[in-house]
Structure formats: C-alpha cells, structure tokens
Amino acid sequence: MRQLFHLYWRIARGMTLGVRGVVLDGGNRVFLVRHSYVAGWHLPGGGVEVGETFLQALRRELAEEGRIELTGEPVLHGLFFNGHVSRRDHVAVYVVRQFRQDRLPEPNREIAACGFYDAAALPADTTAGTRLRIAEVLEGATPTTTWR
Numbered sequence: 001m002r003q004l005f006h007l008y009w010r011i012a013r014g015m016t017l018g019v020r021g022v023v024l025d026g027g028n029r030v031f032l033v034r035h036s037y038v039a040g041w042h043l044p045g046g047g048v049e050v051g052e053t054f055l056q057a058l059r060r061e062l063a064e065e066g067r068i069e070l071t072g073e074p075v076l077h078g079l080f081f082n083g084h085v086s087r088r089d090h091v092a093v094y095v096v097r098q099f100r101q102d103r104l105p106e107p108n109r110e111i112a113a114c115g116f117y118d119a120a121a122l123p124a125d126t127t128a129g130t131r132l133r134i135a136e137v138l139e140g141a142t143p144t145t146t147w148r
Helices: 002-012 054-066 128-139
Strands: 016-023 030-035 045-047 068-070 075-081 089-096 099-101 111-117
Touching: 016 030, 016 054, 016 128, 030 054, 030 128, 045 054, 054 068, 054 089, 054 111, 075 128
Parallel strands: 016 089
Antiparallel strands: 016 045, 030 111, 068 099, 075 089
16 A cells, blocks of 8 residues: 555655755764665655755654654755656755664664664665765765766
C-alpha cells in the first residue's frame, strides 16, 4: 500500500520539494538510513510539506528518521534536480554538524535501519546520489546540479 501511495504522490503532485541532511558526527562519520519502501542507504530526509520551510522539514525529518535534534544552524550545501524520481522533483541538501541524538531509533515501518558510517566504508548499497553528496561535502568534489 505504501508503494502505491508513493507512486500516486509522485504522479499527482506538481512540483515536489525535498530536503536531506548530511549529518556528520565529531569523527566525520555520516548518518544514513535504509527505508523499508525503497532500496539502498540514503541521507535522512523527505518531502517538504505545504506551509513548511526547508529548515522546518529538515528538523522534522531528522527527528523522525534519526532522533536527531538540531542544536545549531545547518549549512545549505546545494539544490539538486532529482530527475530519476520525477521531472518535477528538487532536493535541498544541508550539512549538519551541530546536533544532539539521545540514541539510535528502533527500526519501524519506515526506517529499517540507520547509523553513522565512515565515508570510506559506506554500506555497499549506498545510493549513487548519496555517495556524490558525501564526496562533495567531505572531499570537496565539485557539486553537480542533478541528484546523481
């Protein structure tokens, strides 16, 4: 049912906006999530709801997916066209270094697994777009305008 809703959402809505966070701990390990409804490991984030700012959406998504609470201002890394999802999808990516997390969340219906990973040892099925954003932030790779 969730996959059907996701498909409907992608087709029925006009412009879609999303937000993702490159959340880095003190050792520059990046927080990743594996969703129950889509393959691979991803940066935490999701859709920006009607009446919500990018930062409000980022705060909500980080709390929902990682029990992560922002304690400082995230830095906008870039805006990306996410054409492999939809010709109308755009994602704002923020770098988050100031946060609090009391514990990792338990797996649930949406998040199958999550955790912090060293950039040199990401899970094998980390998505291409996720790998690109991490390389841009940590290695200074030239950002692209598209998600992948």
